[in-house]
Amino acid sequence: MTLQPKNEFAGSLGGTPTEQLSAKAVEIDVSDVSIVFNSRKGSVVAVDRVSFQVRHGEFVCLLGPSGCGKSTLLNAIAGFERPYDGEVRVLGKAVTAPGPDRGMVFQQPLLFPWKSVRSNIAHGPVMLGKSRAEVAKIADGLIDMIGLTRFADAYPHTLSGGMQQRVSIARALANRPGILLMDEPFGALDAQTRIIMQENLLRLWSEFGTTIVFVTHDIEEAIYLADRVLVMSASPGQILRTIDVGLPRPRSPGLLLEPEFTLLKGECFALIKQQSQLAFEQMGAR
Amino acid sequence: MTEGQRGRLYTTVAILSVPIFLVMWEIVSRSHIVNAVLFPPPTVVAVALWEWIESGQFAVDLLASVARVAAGFVLGSIAGIVFGILTGQFPLFSAFLGPIFHLLRPIPPIAFVPIVILWFGLSESGKIFLVFWGVFFTVWLSAHLGVQKVDRGLIRAAQMLGTPRRRLLGEIIFLGALPYIVVGLRTAVSISFYTLVAAELAGAFSGIVYRIEIAQQNMQTGQVLGGLVALGLISFLADRGFAAVSQRAVWWR
Ligand SMILES: Nc1ncnc2c1ncn2[C@@H]1O[C@H](COP(=O)(O)OP(=O)(O)OP(=O)(O)O)[C@@H](O)[C@H]1O
Numbered sequence: 001m002t003l004q005p006k007n008e009f010a011g012s013l014g015g016t017p018t019e020q021l022s023a024k025a026v027e028i029d030v031s032d033v034s035i036v037f038n039s040r041k042g043s044v045v046a047v048d049r050v051s052f053q054v055r056h057g058e059f060v061c062l063l064g065p066s067g068c069g070k071s072t073l074l075n076a077i078a079g080f081e082r083p084y085d086g087e088v089r090v091l092g093k094a095v096t097a098p099g100p101d102r103g104m105v106f107q108q109p110l111l112f113p114w115k116s117v118r119s120n121i122a123h124g125p126v127m128l129g130k131s132r133a134e135v136a137k138i139a140d141g142l143i144d145m146i147g148l149t150r151f152a153d154a155y156p157h158t159l160s161g162g163m164q165q166r167v168s169i170a171r172a173l174a175n176r177p178g179i180l181l182m183d184e185p186f187g188a189l190d191a192q193t194r195i196i197m198q199e200n201l202l203r204l205w206s207e208f209g210t211t212i213v214f215v216t217h218d219i220e221e222a223i224y225l226a227d228r229v230l231v232m233s234a235s236p237g238q239i240l241r242t243i244d245v246g247l248p249r250p251r252s253p254g255l256l257l258e259p260e261f262t263l264l265k266g267e268c269f270a271l272i273k274q275q276s277q278l279a280f281e282q283m284g285a286r
Numbered sequence: 287m288t289e290g291q292r293g294r295l296y297t298t299v300a301i302l303s304v305p306i307f308l309v310m311w312e313i314v315s316r317s318h319i320v321n322a323v324l325f326p327p328p329t330v331v332a333v334a335l336w337e338w339i340e341s342g343q344f345a346v347d348l349l350a351s352v353a354r355v356a357a358g359f360v361l362g363s364i365a366g367i368v369f370g371i372l373t374g375q376f377p378l379f380s381a382f383l384g385p386i387f388h389l390l391r392p393i394p395p396i397a398f399v400p401i402v403i404l405w406f407g408l409s410e411s412g413k414i415f416l417v418f419w420g421v422f423f424t425v426w427l428s429a430h431l432g433v434q435k436v437d438r439g440l441i442r443a444a445q446m447l448g449t450p451r452r453r454l455l456g457e458i459i460f461l462g463a464l465p466y467i468v469v470g471l472r473t474a475v476s477i478s479f480y481t482l483v484a485a486e487l488a489g490a491f492s493g494i495v496y497r498i499e500i501a502q503q504n505m506q507t508g509q510v511l512g513g514l515v516a517l518g519l520i521s522f523l524a525d526r527g528f529a530a531v532s533q534r535a536v537w538w539r
């Protein structure tokens with residue numbers, strides 16, 4: 001299941017408005033965002049005054065214990081969740097609704113069960129009114145890239161979990177979004193598939209030049225993938241520390257054995273362990 | 287007995303079951319244990335059926351009944367699906383229409399016959415209305431529940447990809463609810479035949495059930511039973527036909 005990125009497809013991405021941004025421009029601006037859920041039992045502060053910025057083309061990981069508000073924060077950037085306080089801006093404009101400029105890969109594949117692999121991937125471009133020829137070109141390029149050419153006409157329920165997640169990534173890329181939001185996309189995969197998917201994602205990212213915000217609770221995954229890791233506290237979610245990874249690219253799994261990697265891992269681990277303990281106790285206390 | 291032998295025995299018994307039943311009915315009927323006028327033997331029923339078909343009247347009756355069922359079913363299904371999607375998706379619609387529909391739904395549609403006669407007289411629209419009424423609530427409820435069972439994540443995925451609101455309702459939510467809607471539609475097929483019976487008994491000028499009633503008034507018991515056989519066959523075929531269609535309706539399974 002090797003994925004060979006197609007240069008011709010990557011080439012066809014030229015001309016995306018975000019491509020013309022300078023690499024330094026702030027693309028996502030989360031300022032002082034708090035998100036509160038109201039339920040019958042009372043209100044829960046899921047995200048507590050979080051601020052951070054993501055620059056164009058950057059790969060940022062949100063790392064934190066279970067229930068700390070990672071998905072909620074990502075949903076706010078996607079436009080599914082409205083901040084109770086503060087503001088999310090994308091390219092200077094306040095986010096009020098989901099839109100095709102922000103592709104999302106969810107924790108579950110969430111493919112349309114009534115559509116074949118090809119039609120799932122083609123859905124976005126069709127909705128954006130692309131011509132038939134353009135849609136076919138985009139879909140074929142992405143199907144090739146995720147290595148599922150043989151399964152182009154298969155329905156999602158006939159695919160394995162890993163294959164479904166690959167389709168889900170291709171579907172999110174089909175609209176050529178400037179921003180890719182990924183919510184623990186590899187959480188349900190086995191270790192081997194996961195390593196391959198991570199390598200492919202890095203290759204994709206360097207070709208597409210997309211800005212990526214990637215949620216995970218796996219320390220190694222965060223350091224291996226990211227330019228910067230934002231470590232979050234236990235609920236209510238706050239950003240404890242920003243860790244600049246600074247490891248050279250392109251990265252390969254051999255990096256996991258390097259002393260610099262182990263050092264960063266130790267730093268994250270100390271922070272996370274304390275927070276996970278806290279999160280665990282909070283859940284018991286609820 | 288081996289597994290295979292037992293299987294063959296059951297198949298043989300199943301094949302013989304209806305013929306044995308008919309033969310026993312024939313014997314009982316002709317042996318004067320029962321009144322042969324009230325319980326005519328199958329041969330008499332068959333002759334009555336044959337004469338009905340040969341006279342050309344059967345085709346007229348069949349067409350009248352099927353047209354009523356089909357019109358009421360199609361209209362009731364469309365309305366049921368549209369309202370089901372609205373109440374399932376929009377809390378405001380649900381808050382307003384839910385209580386009204388839940389109030390009307392439990393009233394057996396047959397109980398509306400008297401008022402329908404006052405409203406529509408003995409016209410076709412009255413009969414179609416009765417079938418519509420019976421079908422609507424079943425389909426509405428299944429569509430309503432189906433829409434609520436659609437994974438909210440699928441809707442988010444569609445929004446993220448830039449799906450406009452109208453396509454969201456007409457494609458993502460409708461197809462997401464389709465497996466449930468199809469179950470409701472199948473139940474509605476048999477309901478539409480129940481209501482047809484009431485509609486034709488209430489007064490008609492043609493139709494399978496109308497013919498049964500006329501035959502009863504003339505003490506043509508063979509014809510009465512023949513009508514019942516015809517009605518049973520038609521609704522059986524409609525159910526089977528619908529089952530075949532519904533498997534194809536949910537094409538991705
Ligand atoms: N729809 C909701 N209604 C009420 N509370 C919610 C809702 N969604 C999330 N929460 C609460 O908000 C907090 C953060 O949830 P969130 O899903 O963002 O966590 P997470 O960091 O993504 O966790 P995980 O790693 O387990 O996915 C939790 O305390 C959760 O109970």
Ligand SMILES: [Mg+2]
Pocket residue numbers: 070071072107183
């Ligand atoms: Mg989550």
